[in-house]
Amino acid sequence: MIQCKICQSxxxxxxxxxxxxxxxxxxxxxxxxxxxxxxxxxxxxxxxxAPTKFETIKKGYKNTCGHKCGGxxxxxxxxxxxxxxxxxxxxxxxxxxKIWEDRRKTGEDIYIAETIRQTINQQYSKMSADExxxxxxxxxxxxxxxxxxxxxNVMLQTGMHVWxxxxxxxxxxxxxxKRNATxxxxxxxxxxxxFNNLTDxxxxxxxxxxxxxxxxxxxxxxxxxxxxRSSEYHLDHKYSIIHGYYENIxxxxxxxxxxxxxxxxxxxxxxxxxxxxxxxxxxxxYNG
Numbered sequence: 474m475i476q477c478k479i480c481q482s483x484x485x486x487x488x489x490x491x492x493x494x495x496x497x498x499x500x501x502x503x504x505x506x507x508x509x510x511x512x513x514x515x516x517x518x519x520x521x522x523a524p525t526k527f528e529t530i531k532k533g534y535k536n537t538c539g540h541k542c543g544g545x546x547x548x549x550x551x552x553x554x555x556x557x558x559x560x561x562x563x564x565x566x567x568x569x570x571k572i573w574e575d576r577r578k579t580g581e582d583i584y585i586a587e588t589i590r591q592t593i594n595q596q597y598s599k600m601s602a603d604e605x606x607x608x609x610x611x612x613x614x615x616x617x618x619x620x621x622x623x624x625x626n627v628m629l630q631t632g633m634h635v636w637x638x639x640x641x642x643x644x645x646x647x648x649x650x651k652r653n654a655t656x657x658x659x660x661x662x663x664x665x666x667x668f669n670n671l672t673d674x675x676x677x678x679x680x681x682x683x684x685x686x687x688x689x690x691x692x693x694x695x696x697x698x699x700x701x702r703s704s705e706y707h708l709d710h711k712y713s714i715i716h717g718y719y720e721n722i723x724x725x726x727x728x729x730x731x732x733x734x735x736x737x738x739x740x741x742x743x744x745x746x747x748x749x750x751x752x753x754x755x756x757x758x759y760n761g
Contacts, residue, residue, distance in 0.1 A: 597704030
């Protein structure tokens with residue numbers, strides 16, 4: 474039995490008490506009754522302390538103020554139970570794997586990646602170089618002295634940077650494969666075989682850009698001596714990728730340093746798929 478704190482009447486359940494309040498003590502809502510007679514100390518969100526929503530006279534207030542804090546609170550409780558936490562991690566991982574497998578089958582993954590890329594480019598196109606620098610990475614917010622200290626005394630003295638100094642070529646290649654496979658959502662075998670069918674447009678584009686980034690890193694001093702590449706200055710293929718695809722030009726030629734240049738974003742956008750270099754000249758430069 475549950476006794477009403479106002480008139481000492483006995484109620485069979487919490488639901489009966491709520492009905493009793495409505496019928497006999499209309500000045501007291503369940504919320505007011507709970508606050509006055511059942512709440513020992515004022516409560517708030519268990520994560521941020523903000524006010525939370527009242528549920529029922531039996532349960533009282535919610536533990537958190539919203540979805541964000543609810544997720545944090547849930548994960549904190551899960552972490553306290555190693556078995557439940559491990560099961561949760563495995564379940565989420567399996568679900569995400571299944572979701573992205575289905576997306577790759579339908580081609581939705583390509584659409585999502587392209588949508589994200591376009592959104593980022595649109596956002597960056599409206600920002601100045603200083604705004605982009607401020608937005609992209611905490612390291613850029615350090616002073617020159619602090620940044621130099623962190624790079625020399627922390628970054629280069631720990632983790633992957635130390636491992637790379639002693640790793641052989643085979644180990645380095647394996648690391649690159651695993652990293653890129655994860656980034657693209659492939660298994661390692663899928664990643665190794667990702668360029669086997671260059672008649673597929675996506676595979677052709679993927680290989681050209683894969684080789685292009687390698688070329689740029691190796692020859693950036695020649696291609697981009699002023700280090701302009703950014704949202705305002707794009708890395709462009711003089712003989713366009715789309716023409717290379719339709720004319721079966723080897724990706725190595727399209728991605729070569731002879732075919733790369735830095736253009737202002739506006740000029741590159743207007744250029745679209747047009748070519749500023751003919752293939753005969755490009756082949757001649759590539760073959761030396």
